[in-house]
Amino acid sequence: MNRHFLVRRTFARVALRLSRWRTAGTVPPRGVLVGAPHTSNWDWVLTLLLAWDSSVQIRLLVKKEFFRGPLGPLLRSTGAVSLDRENPGATIRELIADxxxxESFLLGIAxxxxxxxxxxxxxGFHRIARQTGLPITLAYVDAPSRTVGWGPTFAPTDDLVADMDRVRAFYADKRGIRPELATEPRLREETRGVE
Structure with missing residues:
Protein backbone atom coordinates (compact mmCIF):
# COMPACT_ATOMS: atom_id res chain seq x y z
CA MET A 1 0.00 0.00 0.00
CA ASN A 2 1.39 3.39 -0.92
CA ARG A 3 1.85 6.18 1.62
CA HIS A 4 -1.04 8.19 0.17
CA PHE A 5 -3.54 5.40 0.90
CA LEU A 6 -1.98 4.65 4.30
CA VAL A 7 -2.45 8.26 5.43
CA ARG A 8 -6.04 8.32 4.18
CA ARG A 9 -6.85 4.97 5.77
CA THR A 10 -5.45 6.09 9.12
CA PHE A 11 -7.39 9.36 8.97
CA ALA A 12 -10.61 7.52 8.04
CA ARG A 13 -10.30 5.03 10.87
CA VAL A 14 -9.68 7.76 13.44
CA ALA A 15 -12.56 9.89 12.09
CA LEU A 16 -14.95 6.93 12.06
CA ARG A 17 -13.99 5.93 15.59
CA LEU A 18 -14.42 9.49 16.91
CA SER A 19 -17.81 9.86 15.21
CA ARG A 20 -18.89 6.38 16.39
CA TRP A 21 -19.58 5.19 12.83
CA ARG A 22 -18.33 1.87 11.52
CA THR A 23 -17.73 0.29 8.13
CA ALA A 24 -18.99 -3.07 6.93
CA GLY A 25 -18.73 -5.35 3.93
CA THR A 26 -16.07 -6.09 1.35
CA VAL A 27 -14.97 -3.62 -1.29
CA PRO A 28 -15.46 -4.85 -4.85
CA PRO A 29 -12.39 -4.78 -7.13
CA ARG A 30 -14.27 -2.68 -9.73
CA GLY A 31 -17.77 -1.69 -10.62
CA VAL A 32 -20.54 0.87 -10.45
CA LEU A 33 -21.39 1.79 -6.88
CA VAL A 34 -24.89 2.88 -5.99
CA GLY A 35 -24.91 4.95 -2.80
CA ALA A 36 -28.21 5.16 -0.93
CA PRO A 37 -30.14 6.38 0.87
CA HIS A 38 -28.84 9.83 -0.09
CA THR A 39 -30.48 12.29 2.29
CA SER A 40 -27.64 14.48 3.59
CA ASN A 41 -24.35 16.08 2.58
CA TRP A 42 -22.79 13.88 5.27
CA ASP A 43 -23.36 10.92 2.91
CA TRP A 44 -20.46 12.21 0.76
CA VAL A 45 -18.17 12.44 3.80
CA LEU A 46 -19.13 8.96 4.99
CA THR A 47 -18.62 7.51 1.50
CA LEU A 48 -15.12 9.02 1.37
CA LEU A 49 -14.32 7.57 4.78
CA LEU A 50 -15.58 4.16 3.63
CA ALA A 51 -13.39 4.32 0.52
CA TRP A 52 -10.33 5.53 2.44
CA ASP A 53 -10.84 2.89 5.14
CA SER A 54 -10.87 0.30 2.33
CA SER A 55 -7.82 1.91 0.61
CA VAL A 56 -9.64 2.53 -2.67
CA GLN A 57 -10.38 5.58 -4.82
CA ILE A 58 -13.99 6.09 -5.87
CA ARG A 59 -14.87 8.41 -8.73
CA LEU A 60 -17.97 10.05 -7.35
CA LEU A 61 -20.25 11.79 -9.83
CA VAL A 62 -21.05 15.22 -8.40
CA LYS A 63 -23.10 17.92 -10.10
CA LYS A 64 -20.88 20.58 -11.66
CA GLU A 65 -22.32 23.40 -9.55
CA PHE A 66 -20.44 22.07 -6.52
CA PHE A 67 -17.11 22.55 -8.31
CA ARG A 68 -17.42 26.33 -8.32
CA GLY A 69 -15.37 28.27 -5.77
CA PRO A 70 -13.15 26.82 -3.05
CA LEU A 71 -14.95 23.47 -2.90
CA GLY A 72 -13.82 22.55 -6.45
CA PRO A 73 -10.17 21.67 -5.67
CA LEU A 74 -11.24 19.66 -2.61
CA LEU A 75 -13.74 17.67 -4.65
CA ARG A 76 -11.20 16.96 -7.42
CA SER A 77 -8.57 15.85 -4.87
CA THR A 78 -11.00 13.28 -3.46
CA GLY A 79 -11.82 11.77 -6.85
CA ALA A 80 -15.07 13.58 -7.57
CA VAL A 81 -16.02 13.91 -11.24
CA SER A 82 -17.95 16.97 -12.42
CA LEU A 83 -21.25 16.12 -14.10
CA ASP A 84 -23.29 18.54 -16.16
CA ARG A 85 -26.81 17.21 -15.68
CA GLU A 86 -28.03 19.08 -18.74
CA ASN A 87 -25.42 17.40 -20.97
CA PRO A 88 -23.96 14.33 -19.22
CA GLY A 89 -22.91 12.49 -22.41
CA ALA A 90 -19.28 13.66 -22.63
CA THR A 91 -18.54 12.83 -18.98
CA ILE A 92 -20.20 9.43 -19.23
CA ARG A 93 -18.35 8.55 -22.46
CA GLU A 94 -15.03 9.45 -20.82
CA LEU A 95 -15.84 7.34 -17.77
CA ILE A 96 -16.87 4.38 -19.93
CA ALA A 97 -13.53 4.62 -21.78
CA ASP A 98 -11.68 4.72 -18.44
CA GLU A 103 -8.35 -2.43 -13.40
CA SER A 104 -9.56 -0.74 -10.21
CA PHE A 105 -12.36 1.37 -11.70
CA LEU A 106 -15.01 2.27 -9.10
CA LEU A 107 -17.66 4.78 -10.11
CA GLY A 108 -19.91 6.07 -7.32
CA ILE A 109 -23.39 7.34 -8.13
CA ALA A 110 -26.10 8.66 -5.84
CA GLY A 124 -27.78 5.98 -15.18
CA PHE A 125 -26.13 3.50 -12.81
CA HIS A 126 -27.87 0.57 -14.49
CA ARG A 127 -27.25 1.86 -18.01
CA ILE A 128 -23.53 2.53 -17.33
CA ALA A 129 -23.09 -0.91 -15.75
CA ARG A 130 -24.67 -2.61 -18.76
CA GLN A 131 -22.66 -0.54 -21.26
CA THR A 132 -19.35 -1.26 -19.52
CA GLY A 133 -20.04 -4.83 -18.41
CA LEU A 134 -19.24 -3.75 -14.83
CA PRO A 135 -21.12 -5.19 -11.88
CA ILE A 136 -23.30 -3.05 -9.61
CA THR A 137 -22.43 -2.81 -5.92
CA LEU A 138 -25.00 -1.48 -3.49
CA ALA A 139 -23.22 0.78 -0.99
CA TYR A 140 -25.19 2.21 1.88
CA VAL A 141 -25.51 4.55 4.82
CA ASP A 142 -27.61 3.32 7.74
CA ALA A 143 -27.97 6.02 10.39
CA PRO A 144 -29.70 3.96 13.13
CA SER A 145 -26.82 1.45 13.22
CA ARG A 146 -24.24 4.18 12.39
CA THR A 147 -22.91 1.99 9.58
CA VAL A 148 -21.57 2.87 6.15
CA GLY A 149 -20.79 -0.12 4.01
CA TRP A 150 -20.41 -2.19 0.91
CA GLY A 151 -23.46 -4.30 0.17
CA PRO A 152 -24.02 -7.03 -2.41
CA THR A 153 -22.60 -6.97 -5.92
CA PHE A 154 -24.49 -8.29 -8.92
CA ALA A 155 -24.31 -8.24 -12.71
CA PRO A 156 -27.10 -6.17 -14.26
CA THR A 157 -29.47 -8.02 -16.55
CA ASP A 158 -31.98 -7.18 -19.28
CA ASP A 159 -34.74 -7.58 -16.68
CA LEU A 160 -34.78 -4.09 -15.19
CA VAL A 161 -37.69 -4.80 -12.83
CA ALA A 162 -36.01 -7.92 -11.39
CA ASP A 163 -32.76 -5.99 -10.90
CA MET A 164 -34.63 -3.18 -9.14
CA ASP A 165 -36.55 -5.68 -6.99
CA ARG A 166 -33.15 -6.84 -5.79
CA VAL A 167 -32.12 -3.23 -5.09
CA ARG A 168 -35.38 -2.51 -3.23
CA ALA A 169 -35.01 -5.62 -1.08
CA PHE A 170 -31.50 -4.62 -0.02
CA TYR A 171 -32.34 -1.01 0.84
CA ALA A 172 -35.67 -1.82 2.53
CA ASP A 173 -34.17 -1.69 6.03
CA LYS A 174 -31.58 1.08 5.44
CA ARG A 175 -32.31 4.52 6.87
CA GLY A 176 -30.46 7.68 5.91
CA ILE A 177 -29.44 10.51 8.18
CA ARG A 178 -32.69 12.31 7.26
CA PRO A 179 -35.01 9.39 6.46
CA GLU A 180 -37.95 11.63 5.61
CA LEU A 181 -36.01 12.74 2.49
CA ALA A 182 -35.37 9.25 1.11
CA THR A 183 -36.66 8.23 -2.32
CA GLU A 184 -37.90 4.70 -2.90
CA PRO A 185 -35.62 2.75 -5.28
CA ARG A 186 -37.84 2.90 -8.35
CA LEU A 187 -36.92 3.91 -11.88
CA ARG A 188 -39.23 5.75 -14.24
CA GLU A 189 -38.20 3.21 -16.91
CA GLU A 190 -39.72 0.33 -14.91
CA THR A 191 -43.23 1.47 -15.75
CA ARG A 192 -42.37 2.06 -19.40
CA GLY A 193 -40.54 -1.25 -19.77
CA VAL A 194 -37.56 0.36 -21.50
CA GLU A 195 -34.23 1.69 -20.36
Missing part, protein backbone atom coordinates in the same frame (compact mmCIF):
# COMPACT_ATOMS: atom_id res chain seq x y z
CA UNK A 99 -13.59 1.68 -17.22
CA UNK A 100 -12.27 -0.33 -20.16
CA UNK A 101 -8.64 0.23 -19.19
CA UNK A 102 -8.60 0.80 -15.41
CA UNK A 111 -28.96 7.18 -7.85
CA UNK A 112 -31.53 9.30 -6.05
CA UNK A 113 -29.92 12.25 -7.82
CA UNK A 114 -30.77 14.62 -4.99
CA UNK A 115 -30.82 14.83 -1.21
CA UNK A 116 -34.51 15.73 -1.36
CA UNK A 117 -37.42 13.35 -1.68
CA UNK A 118 -38.27 12.55 -5.31
CA UNK A 119 -40.55 10.21 -7.24
CA UNK A 120 -37.84 8.14 -8.95
CA UNK A 121 -34.19 7.22 -8.94
CA UNK A 122 -32.03 8.05 -11.97
CA UNK A 123 -31.33 5.00 -14.16
Missing amino acids: AATD AEGTRSRSDHWKS
